[in-house]
Amino acid sequence: MELNRRDLLKKITTGTAAVAAGGAVSATALGGIVHAEEPAKAPAGAVGLLYDATRCIGCQSCVVACTKANGLEPDNRRDPLHQAPTDLNSRTKTIIKLYKPAKAGESFSYVKQQCMHCVDPACVAACMFGGLKKDAKSGIVTWTGKYCVGCRYCEIACPYHVPKFRWEGFNPEIVKCELCKERLAKGQEPACTSVCPRKAVIFGPRQQLLDEAKSRIAANPGKYYQDRVFGETEGGGTQVLYLAHVDFEELGLPALGEESVPQKYLKWQHRLYSYLIVPIGLYATLVGTISKNWKHHQEHAEIEEKNTGLRPQI
């Protein structure tokens, strides 16, 4: 059967009108959240850490202090006598790792790992119901159990491999550094910075830390890798900043470019679902065309029923 253009248009219009009524309500409610094209900026009150690998002596005081302050069970699974985690895990929110160069003669380095508290965090973008959220004031990325489904998408999304899952038991949790927010509330600084004997890791407002890092670079030209602060712009920026004398990638800090992970990879997703215009338009078009085909099909089925006496099957 030929498709009648006028009928089709009429169907589409009626379809659109009805769907738009329902869609408009949800679209205005939800659309605003979806529509985010501007790159995110760190909140004015953003706090963070500055870790200077050239100062770190690898004493691991921070690791022990972190475990204590967060009430975690020390990870001695590898060595019953010592707290010796191999990586961040459900008992370890921060860790000191040693980078040994492949070639002899090149300098080695320690590196501290914990949550980077990204300006535009991939884990928060991935999280379904806001179990992981970025605090609007401090910019700290926190985990709230009652909104977490335990899907572990944050582990897939985080470019720094930070969120960890407690794999044992019926009530698992996501474990990651929350910048000792309970200690901050009491006016104390995070456990790791409070014990560092060399002030290799310090706490403060992000802007202040950034200025400090830049003044250290200016005072010691050539000392730091590419005279660069990792976290200023990398991956949309982070609230934990790094200075080092070796390649950041060797220390496990990936080259992400200036765009944040959600911005880089979900741009088109957001445009496609912006105000739900595309899905609603698609639905209206389908209803228009299929209604017509359906009517034709039903007429045909009625004739068949008359001829054969058999009830039509849909």
Next chain:
Amino acid sequence: MKREAWERDVPVFDVPIWTRPFMALCGLGALGMLLVVYREIVGLGPASGMNDAYAWGIWKTFNTMVLTGLGSGGFAVGIAAWLFKRNNLHVVMRTALLTSLLAYLFGLAMLGVDVGRPWNFYWIAFPWHWNLHSPLLEVAVCMSVYATIPLLLENVPAGLEYAFEQWPRYQAPLKKVEKFLMAGYPWIISLAYVLPAMHQSSLGALMLLGGTRVSPLWQTPFLPLLYVWAAAFLGFACVSLTLLFAGLMWNRPFDIDVLNELNRLTVGLIWTWIVFRVIDLAVRGQIVAAFRADIYAVLFWAEMMLLLSAVMVLRGAINLENPRLMFLGQSLVAVGGMLYRFSPTTLAFQPRANAFYFPSAIESLISLGFIAIAVAIFIFLAKILAILPAPMRLWNAMETIKARKATAQKIPVRVGRGQFATGD
């Protein structure tokens, strides 16, 4: 060659329900469910091979992400039949819809077992708690709505037909229900095409956030499009294979015309998919990655070769009208397509050096258990409901047996439940 008159779905009559393979499937399913209880008690770590590097295992990446692709028959065949007016495909719609419903329901159930804190899933009922940035939220919402509203409603007519025959007393109210359903049917089926288009593409979008950890042979901004496209040809493959397998198992004739229509559409979809994928690789400058001596290149060529050989075999099958070749061709489509949908999450996903994942025995048995139950339910329903297509003569044969049985016992006619086995 003279064609038989089709246009009718007929229950698989005259066969017992409790066959040995059916009991084996039920046994596998029961074992799987027992192991689910074990998993809920001890947690995900001891029960599965998952770890912090490979945080997603086969429950999500195979049972949900791959098998709902295979269960996209209701979406793919439906669009061909209702939107593009391939009218001869209406007769296989019920087969497509039931495979889809089962794939989705068990995919969703598997998600419930996979997540660590399923009791918090109730937030899905509160849209103001949704994070609309999350592709996984889009999948969770869209998939649940699709499986429980339009897809379920699409499966209702087959059940109504059964009830209509079974309980003649209620024919008047049943007719009313049917009329009500039919009035909204175009709206329902349109929704049944928009929602899968959304969540099948968002399944691809899930791995976008995986960034550079997904091999560049798979990681592309067009991953969502390639995923939904693969779902379309996987859906056709699943329906074809179900029809062919049912024909072999219960010795029912094949409708070559319908099978060839499905084959032709599958071939067309795969061709465009392959061309698009190669163009995408070329534009991103990643063609060289396919010629590196690594596991990803091997995997890439395995996918491409499976699908290319599937196209060759299916073209031969279409010309020769040979069901055996169709079975081979569609199996190649299924394996190739499933491999493509599995790769970005697992095989071509390298979270870091030395990371390793292999599903544990318990994990695999639970995964298998869910599949077994879905297959068992399909077999059971195919025997009592009019799901699978058959020639008119089979419908007439069923009616004759029913009538003979009714006069012999002088009781109202009952359809199905294997009672026709003693009908003669």
